[in-house]
Amino acid sequence: MxxxxxxxxxxxxxxxxxxxxxxxxxxxxxxxxxxxxxxxxxxxxxxxxxxxxxxxxxxxxxxxxxxxxxxxxxxxxLGRAFQLTNLFPNLSVLENVRLAVQSMRSGAHRRGMNLWSIWSDHGALTERARQILQDVSMTAQADVPVSSLPHGDQRKLEVALLMALEPxxxxxxxxxxxxxxxxAPVILDLIRALKKxxxxxxxxxxxxxxxxxxxxxxxxxxxxxxxxxxxxxxxxxxxxxxxxxxxxxxxxxxxxxx
Incomplete structure (x- = not known):
């Protein structure tokens, strides 16, 4: 590959x-x-x-x-976790993951910058984003601004965003x-799951x-x-x-x- x-x-x-x-x-x-x-x-x-x-x-x-x-x-x-660290730091954790999920959905490339106008039309995107947050044990931080996350949670969010992009x-x-x-064990468990x-x-x-x-x-x-x-x-x-x-x-x- x-x-x-x-x-x-x-x-x-x-x-x-x-x-x-x-x-x-x-x-x-x-x-x-x-x-x-x-x-x-x-x-x-x-x-x-x-x-x-x-x-x-x-x-x-x-x-x-x-x-x-x-x-x-x-x-x-090609997906590299650290590349995604600063994605919309003033938005919430959930909003960041939802945007990443949306970018990978069929037809997203044709919408260009018109992401905000269709934000509320995609309950499935939000559900997928919430599932990813559950996988990385960040459900409790869903509404927290990314800029205020401690280091450990930032690393977990990196993995969540990477998973959303489906590389x-x-x-x-x-x-x-x-x-x-x-x-640390949360990240290692995620990598074990990805290996499957x-x-x-x-x-x-x-x-x-x-x-x-x-x-x-x-x-x-x-x-x-x-x-x-x-x-x-x-x-x-x-x-x-x-x-x-x-x-x-x-x-x-x-x-x-x-």
Missing amino acids: LETKDLTIRFGGHVAVSSVSCAFAPGTLTAIVGPNGAGKTTYFNLISGQIPASEGTVTLNGVDISRHSASSRAKAG QVFMFDEPTAGMSHDD DKTKTILLVEHKMDVVRELADRIIVLHNGQLVADGDPAEVIASPVVQQAYLGVAPEATKEAA
Whole structure:
């Protein structure tokens, strides 16, 4: 479904991501791990279109989307939670989710900006929005302005909006970062539920190895911007290259290259 070929980004003389080629199949949750500064979030930014690549391509369902904007990639089926954080902060939680649901319904693209005039005509949209809020345990916050939500609830709302947009590819960048001990399991349960849909592809950047062990079908490891390991979670976690990377020691291959 999703593939990167020789994806590279340079910032001046620094190569943050170097020729990463990887394919991600439907029905698979791939965890992207590596030490701080390994290039994980930058790789996500390249895939989702937040920054343009210096070299290489991103394809979705066989279509080259390398030159597409972030919003165009989202419409094509790439969903990244953090992109949605600031959607209508002065509207309520329910109104935000309802607008996201409405944008995905048949014919919404033909209505252009005429969303407000048909707001009250879609009880089904409101019902769907309420169901999504129930799924993310935010029913009690339905009427709360988004701008006043605490951090944990903002992260849950990100997932709710992402679910409303019904993407083909779900991209989660440390989804439980900064969340309380009580809130984090809600997000992880949502990801577990999304995994059951074998038509979807899930990418997960995560530092917590217990979460990775439980959720991942596959692990890829980035180190100094390079793809250094790819495979079964147990084997990858136990591999010397990963142990060295997490200890901050360059892999043997990197040492030899130097």
